Amino acid sequence: MTELDEQFMRRAIALAQGGIDSNIGGPFGSVVVKNGEIIAEGCNRVTSENDPTSHAEIVAIREACRKLGSFQLEGCTIYTSCEPCPMCLGAIYWARPDRVYFAGTRDDAANAGFDDEFIYEEISKDLGERRLPVINLLREEAQALFENWKNKADKTEY
Numbered sequence: 001m002t003e004l005d006e007q008f009m010r011r012a013i014a015l016a017q018g019g020i021d022s023n024i025g026g027p028f029g030s031v032v033v034k035n036g037e038i039i040a041e042g043c044n045r046v047t048s049e050n051d052p053t054s055h056a057e058i059v060a061i062r063e064a065c066r067k068l069g070s071f072q073l074e075g076c077t078i079y080t081s082c083e084p085c086p087m088c089l090g091a092i093y094w095a096r097p098d099r100v101y102f103a104g105t106r107d108d109a110a111n112a113g114f115d116d117e118f119i120y121e122e123i124s125k126d127l128g129e130r131r132l133p134v135i136n137l138l139r140e141e142a143q144a145l146f147e148n149w150k151n152k153a154d155k156t157e158y
Contacts, residue, residue, distance in 0.1 A: 005101060008033050009079045012029040015043040019043035025045045025049075031079045032064035032097070039063075039076070040060045042058070071158060073097040085109075
């Protein structure tokens with residue numbers, strides 16, 4: 001890690017504190033960096049936007065993708081004030097940045113009341129064993145969609 005990495009992480013941490021101070025969400029901040037410059041940043045906005053997906057990483061990823069005109073963040077690095085939750089980690093993998101740095105751990109977050117361990121546990125269970133009923137319905141009809149996608153000549157791959 002370099003001094004520049006620490007600078008970007010400090011910005012993510014400052015964004016998290018700003019979110020706390022302005023009461024717009026939880027204590028989380030994130031920046032996306034490309035070619036040594038911050039191209040996007042975000043802080044948690046779950047409570048102010050009434051949007052459970054408005055985590056800092058998601059906010060920053062959305063902004064970065066808009067600015068880059070791409071749904072992928074190749075050549076980018078994400079700095080986040082805390083280890084990404086399962087949702088954010090999934091979004092990060094889909095965005096395909098080069099690397100991710102995080103400050104606090106998921107245990108630190110759990111100690112502050114942001115415990116997502118149950119989600120990690122639920123994901124590893126069979127569908128019928130999960131707390132939230134997840135029911136497969138009309139699979140055959142959905143399979144036609146995947147066939148249509150596979151056969152579409154002008155699709156944008158991702």
